[in-house]
Amino acid sequence: MNKVILTGRLVSDDFKEYTYKENKLLLKFVMAIKDPFEKEINFVQVTIFNSLAKKFKKFIKTGDLIEVEGKLKINKFKKDDNTIVKLGIIGEEIIFSSKASKNKLINTESKECKDKEEINKLSFDNLDWDNDNEKKE
Numbered sequence: 001m002n003k004v005i006l007t008g009r010l011v012s013d014d015f016k017e018y019t020y021k022e023n024k025l026l027l028k029f030v031m032a033i034k035d036p037f038e039k040e041i042n043f044v045q046v047t048i049f050n051s052l053a054k055k056f057k058k059f060i061k062t063g064d065l066i067e068v069e070g071k072l073k074i075n076k077f078k079k080d081d082n083t084i085v086k087l088g089i090i091g092e093e094i095i096f097s098s099k100a101s102k103n104k105l106i107n108t109e110s111k112e113c114k115d116k117e118e119i120n121k122l123s124f125d126n127l128d129w130d131n132d133n134e135k136k137e
Contacts, residue, residue: 002071004089006044007097008033013062017053027053031066046070048091056094065097 008031016028026049033042046068048056060066070091077084 003069004072005067005069006031006033006046006089007065007067008044010060010062010064010066011043013060015057017057025050025053027057029056031068044089045086046089046091047073048094052091052094059096061099064099067095067097069093069095 011030011032013029018026018028020026026047028045028047030043030045033044034040035042068089068091070089070093073088073090075086075088077086
C-alpha cells in the first residue's frame, strides 16, 4: 500500500502550472511540514491534477493549513552525468483546514510565528523550478 497523509502550510501561492493532454491541468506546490520531535521544517513538493488543481488554485493562499492525502512518488533522472532522485507526493485529496493569519505563519502546536518571507526563502533555495529538478550544490 502506498498512502501518505501530510498536514502543513502552503509555502507560496506562486504555483507551477502545466497543461497536458487536451487542457488537463497539472499543478505543483510546496508545503512546509513541521516535525514536532525534531523542531525542524520539512518542505515537500506536491503534484495535483485537473479539478482538484482548479479548486486548490482558486481557494488556497500562502500560509493556509492543508492536509494532503496521496501517494509517494520517486523520480529518477540524469543530470550532468549524475543520477538525481527526487521524492514527491501525488495528491489525491486535500482538506482545507484553516486560513493563514495576515503576514505570519502560525504553528498551532507551539504558537511560534515565522515571517512568510523567511519561509519562502528557505523553501525555494534547493529547487530549480525551471527544470523541475533540485539544484546541485
